[in-house]
Amino acid sequence: NAGVTQTPKFRVLKTGQSMTLLCAQDMNHEYMYWYRQDPGMGLRLIHYSVGEGTTAKGEVPDGYNVSRLKKQNFLLGLESAAPSQTSVYFCASSYYGRSHEAFFGQGTRLTVV
Amino acid sequence: DAKTTQPPSMDCAEGRAANLPCNHSTISGNEYVYWYRQIHSQGPQYIIHGLKNNETNEMASLIITEDRKSSTLILPHATLRDTAVYYCIVRAISNTGNQFYFGTGTSLTVIP
Numbered sequence: 001n002a003g004v005t006q007t008p009k010f011r012v013l014k015t016g017q018s019m020t021l022l023c024a025q026d027m028n029h030e031y032m033y034w035y036r037q038d039p040g041m042g043l044r045l046i047h048y049s050v051g052e053g054t055t056a057k058g059e060v061p062d063g064y065n066v067s068r069l070k071k072q073n074f075l076l077g078l079e080s081a082a083p084s085q086t087s088v089y090f091c092a093s094s095y096y097g098r099s100h101e102a103f104f105g106q107g108t109r110l111t112v113v
Numbered sequence: 114d115a116k117t118t119q120p121p122s123m124d125c126a127e128g129r130a131a132n133l134p135c136n137h138s139t140i141s142g143n144e145y146v147y148w149y150r151q152i153h154s155q156g157p158q159y160i161i162h163g164l165k166n167n168e169t170n171e172m173a174s175l176i177i178t179e180d181r182k183s184s185t186l187i188l189p190h191a192t193l194r195d196t197a198v199y200y201c202i203v204r205a206i207s208n209t210g211n212q213f214y215f216g217t218g219t220s221l222t223v224i225p
Contacts (some may be wrong), residue, residue: 002158035215042200043157043216059214090156100147102213104156 006105013081015113021076021108023091029094029103032074033058034066035057037107043090049074070092081112094107118202122220125195133219135201138167138182144205146177147213148186150197157200159217160186191223 007022023032030051035043035058045058047066055066063085065077074093079086094102108109118136124133131219137146147162161168163184168175174187188195199220 040217042217043213045214088154092156100145100162101159102149102157104157104158107154 004087004091004093004103004105006108008108009068009106010019010109011111013078013110015081015083015112017081018077018079019081019110020078021089021091021110023074023076023093023105025072025093025103027093027095027103028071029093030071031094032068033092033094033102033104034064034074034076035090036060036085037090038087046076046089081110083112086110087110117130117203117216119199119201119216119219121217122139124222125188125191127193127223127225128190131191131195131221131223133186133188133199133201133221134183135185137201137203140181141205144203146163146175146181147204147214148173148175149200149202149215150195151200151203151218152194152197160199165181170189191221193223193225196223197221202222 004025033048034046037043044060046064049055049068052071067075088107090107091105092102145162145164148160149157151157161173163175177184198218198220200215202213
């Protein structure tokens with residue numbers, strides 16, 4: 001029972017490079033979310049999805065794109081990484097009938113130099 | 114969504130009850146109170162939620178005042194493993210997803 005799995009766990013990028021973070025859940029959840037967490041701050045919502053093929057902007061969407069082509073996967077893309085995007089990224093998912101209980105992955109630590 | 118106010122940090126002796134307060138004076142009638150915690154470097158973990166009645170589960174109890182302007186999360190017998198940042202979130206359940214807006218929370222340290 002894997003739950004929510006994030007790939008990769010660590011990554012170092014150079015400014016201007018692109019990358020995709022993968023989030024996979026095996027709980028058949030409808031809702032999925034991407035958050036970022038910076039030192040001394042709480043989690044901030046980047047984008048979310050309420051179902052396959054749908055995405056929506058959260059609190060801090062600029063510089064990121066997302067896709068939800070399959071129900072179990074939610075991809076977060078950085079087209080041109082900037083040092084300000086150095087952060088820990090968390091993915092989460094929740095079930096429509098129990099959307100109060102979100103399950104989080106273990107995070108991806110991204111450094112942009 | 115209503116804003117919440119929590120103390121930045123608290124200490125609790127191991128084995129004692131930890132009482133974590135949260136103010137949400139602008140809460141609306143359809144907004145729930147949720148509590149999550151984040152143990153160092155891990156993803157947040159759901160603890161409990163409630164609307165207006167007190168709630169209890171295997172992890173904690175949630176006490177909501179009658180006017181719903183504040184609440185308290187109670188960990189009845191704190192252990193060292195309860196050291197974490199605790200987030201109080203107020204949110205209405207909607208069919209557009211239940212995305213949470215986390216603040217900075219309360220950093221709870223359980224002392225041996």
